[in-house]
Amino acid sequence: MFQLSDQPLDITALRRQMQHPQAGAFASFEGWVRNHNEGRAVFRLAYEAYAELGQKEGEAILEEARQRFDIIDAACVHRVGALEIGDSAVWVGVAAAHRDAAFAACRYIIDEVKARVPIWKNETYPEGDSGWINAEYRATED
Amino acid sequence: MFQLSDQPLDITALRRQMQHPQAGAFASFEGWVRNHNEGRAVFRLAYEAYAELGQKEGEAILEEARQRFDIIDAACVHRVGALEIGDSAVWVGVAAAHRDAAFAACRYIIDEVKARVPIWKNETYPEGDSGWINAEYRATED
């Protein structure tokens, strides 16, 4: 299940959907909105998505994870629109029989989502200026 | 924060304690009680701990993770006593600025906890017999 959501993520409900009686391992990852980025204080943040393609690409990534790793379930939800400091921008959850596959698939999904899903981050700074965060910066990002 | 708990884990509350405004990445892991292990259906499961040493060893592992990885916070709670199918037996959460450190520290903590903290798992099978799960089996476990 891949989803773009303009509402705050309900992590408790998302996690609950991953519970399967044969699952012994659950790995999850969240990207949280920080109060700073690249050394600048961040005042406000918004994500914009090319939704039609983003949905397809997100679903493709989850399917790839299911093919590559021995997992039971995987899901990812990414926020769009305006976010507050501390909000979850993205959530990835993977249930598996064993922890190796759960960790590996969780890492694969977040890496691929960040690299491939057409979503853009716009930051507004306390000084009033704002900018689209360039993927060139991403090597040092979360 | 390392804890041995004889109550069901409140994952929502545990996660909330890891939220820091400078944290951009949060990785977590849970071990769930499965309905089978090593090919046998599992009817009931209980964990026993040598609590005094387990507490010290768990705290030492978290401190090692803070030394080795660039993280903001790390915590682990392990259940003791009787558990139900689907219960979380263990929860690990790591908050960091970046996801590399969050994933690496989370993996380090669960690996070390499983290898070093004096906790033993007793499984009861539908046939009525029960046994202490031997660490020799652990290579194929979650």
Add this chain to the structure above:
Amino acid sequence: MSISLKLRYFAALRDQVGREEEILELPVNTPEELYAALQQRYGLTLEPASLRVAVNDCFVPMDSPLAQGDQVVFIPPVAGG
């Protein structure tokens, strides 16, 4: 020969073009040629090498053929997560 294309713009490209979408008639055969035309028209600063392109909501190579009525989206470097 000109073809009619539906353009959608996101992020930095939308800011530079000043709109979210438009329909243009242009004598172009590939996304590569299309972007060169848009660069000239709007003074776009993103290098073509930094972009990917989607036609009708599918990623395609920059030199794939364009057809009458295609929807084209140039994808600036993404930054989700």
Add this chain to the structure above:
Amino acid sequence: MSISLKLRYFAALRDQVGREEEILELPVNTPEELYAALQQRYGLTLEPASLRVAVNDCFVPMDSPLAQGDQVVFIPPVAGG
């Protein structure tokens, strides 16, 4: 010379000994010698090589010295998580 030791037992060892703890007077100098004595006394099946040992709630080597009044816990292979 015998010393008095407080033994606590967990998991498979507790099942085999049949109690959670006891105080024993034994002529042993190290955990290694102590475990050999316990093996004989209770017919314990776990190999010493598979065990670790804690004295007064700290892991110690199997050949470290034991003193009067020490609390000793042999740790069967663990299986948390």
